[in-house]
Amino acid sequence: MEDYLKIEKIGEGTYGVVYKGRHKATGQIVAMKKIRLESEEEGVPSTAVREVSLLQELKHPNVVRLLDVLMQESRLYLIFEFLSMDLKKHAFIHLK
Structure with missing residues (x-):
């Protein structure tokens, strides 16, 4: 995490919080999704493993890229x- 700087919280959901951040070396603005891990014994939730696996494989201009x-x-x-x-x-902007 030392490569990234949190700028502000932009969302929150069932599994964690999303922050707007910046890569310190490049200045690239990123979204940082922090997933809470309930306990060390349980490890990474299967939903997070599936999300990571799919997003690492999926390369499409209409899908947000996992960097x-x-x-x-205890955070992913x-x-x-x-x-x-x-x-x-x-959709709100373009369907008016």
């Missing part, structure tokens, strides 16, 4: 390309 996967203490961070809006906001 990096990091572990820090998925680093994604940052998009200025989600699908709901995009």
Whole structure:
């Protein structure tokens, strides 16, 4: 996580929190999804493993890109390309 700087919280869901961040070396703006791991004995949730596996394989211009996967203490961070809006906001703007 030392390569990234958290800028602000941009969302929260069942499994964790999403932050807007910046890669310290390149300045690239990213989305940092922090997944809470309930206990060390259980390890990484199967839903997170599936998400990582699929996103590492999936390369499409209409799907957000997974850039990096990091572990820090009892947290899993998925680093994604940052998009200025989600699908709901995009649809709202373009369906007026």
